[in-house]
Amino acid sequence: MFRVLSAVLPCWLILASTAVVAEVETSQRTALRLSGMFGDRMVFQQETNAPVWGTVDPNAIVAVTPSWSDQTVQCQADSDGKWQVRIKTPKAGGPFQVHVSSGETTIQLTDVLVGEVWICSGQSNMQWKMRGFGVDHFKEDVVQAKYPQIRFCDVPQILALEGQDDVRAKWTTCSPQTVLNFSAVGYFFGSRLHQELDVPIGLISSNWGGSSAEAWVSPEVLKEDFPEFNQPFAIHAKLADEVGITFPRGQKAPRGLNQLNPSVLYNSMVQPLIPFSFRGVIWYQGESNVKQPEQYRTLFPALIRDWRSRWGTGDFPFYFVQIAPFAYKQEPISAAFLREAQTMALSEPNTGMVVTMDIGDPTNIHPKNKKPVGERLAGLALSRDYGRQDIVDSGPLFQSHEVEGASIRLHFQHVGGGLTTSDGKSLSHFIIAGADQTFVAADAKIDGDTIVGHSDAVTEPVAVRYAWGSGDTPNLSNQDGLPASSFRTDDWPIVPEKP
Secondary structure, X not given: OOOEOOXXXXXXXXXXXXXXXXXXXXXXXXXXXXXXXXXXOOEEEOOOEEEEEEEOOOOOEEEEEEOOOOOEEEEEOOOOOEEEEEEEOOOOEEEEEEEEEEOOEEEEEXXXXXXXXXXXXXXXXXXXXXXXXXXXXXXXXXXXXXXXXXXXXEOOOEEEOOOEOOOOOEEEEOOOOHHHHOEHHHHHHHHHHXXXXXXXXXXXXXXXXXXXXXXXXXXXXXXXXXHHHHHHHHHHHHHHHHHOOEEEOOOOOOOOOOOOOOOOOHHHHOHHHOOOOOOEEEEEOOHHHOOOHHHHHHHHXXXXXXXXXXXXXXXXXXXXXXXXXXXXXXXXXXOHHHHHHHHHHHHOOOEEEEOOOOOOOOOOOOOOOOHHHHHHXXXXXXXXXXOOOOOOOOOOEEEEEEEEOOEEEEEEEOOOOOEXXXXXXXXXXXXXXXXXXXXXXXXXXXXXXXXXXXXXOEOOOOEEEXXXXXXXXXXXXXXXXXXXXXXXXXXXXXXXXXX
16 A cells, blocks of 8 residues: 555664553554544644654554655564654645554544644643633734644643653644633744744643642652652652552542642653654743742753653753742742742753743732733744844843942843833832842942942942842833843842741
């Protein structure tokens, strides 16, 4: 049936575990199955060697033929029936078909596109759907969401006490109806990419509201580098023996098992995606770790390195959103320390950060203004991955300082067209301290590409902080409309805010 051009090779090893897979019923009752990541309306990453995998009868031959090529790639399943091939994808285009066969059984994927694929992950501010703030909030955007070349892939929310091999994902075509059920940040990111690149876009949504960073990190990394999580692993092992392994959202889980537990989302919502090909990751998470900013300094970079290591495709782009201003009244430690920890992750290669100091809501941990968040993430991708040198992709980030008599001069990266204020008023939310570490309000003024701060109450200044309250909504930005991150010049110990 197929023109076979490649030799029969042993399939690559896939991690063994419990599988949830798409099944094909045939009169032959053949056990040919594709991973649940593959389906009609899906998007393959363009110009790559894309893995395609699944299960079949042990030692059976599997052939995969994409309609964009006359070549068929074959492999032989291992003794457990696991198989994997790689197909070379063309430049963006489609629709195509992909045929997968073994013996007399064929699976055909239809309406397949090739383009740019991104994973959208994190907690509630990434999960928040277009319908989540009321249809009227994004009414015009929803009406205009007629983009048949944008495809959404939803990864089911499942807690898992052990690593899973597969997950039953679902691909849908973007329309005013389907967009209501997709991540608002993910949609605005993808729609800007689609409009500016004019290629198909695949968006894989894998997120869970209220989840912690440690829930998204592999157990191997946590056990090796974060001993504070070892006790929960022992508890999970006992739970697994008594009540089972996986718990889809909506199903009653054992008491104490939730999306904050170590590795429970990596196991079920990251591992099953490996080694699916994609361009990069956009990430919005941190609110659930606001009590542990010092731990987050190492935990978040470990997450980034962990994902990159598991995929084994190098330092793919990892762009993240800094948590927005919110008055965490129940938290004694300023959220600015968590924002600082996020900024430190920029030391990891090929990362970028979207600052949201201007679009937060001190009274709502889920600020409604998701459109600029997604579009700023897209700006990072367009600038750094798609060659758009005309885009300023970051607001001002603190770089260095020096004391000048009774003042402190601040230097910044990413000043763009120059420093300014977003509201046309004087700079706000600057504080200054001497060696006694007692901060008072500072008078700050823009001087070229620097800022000079001082206070008559501090004659020998040592440190300046900006927007250091959890819910501060300050006004420093560049002239390209991107806000500055909160920052501090000191490295004094993390302490609770004074009442």
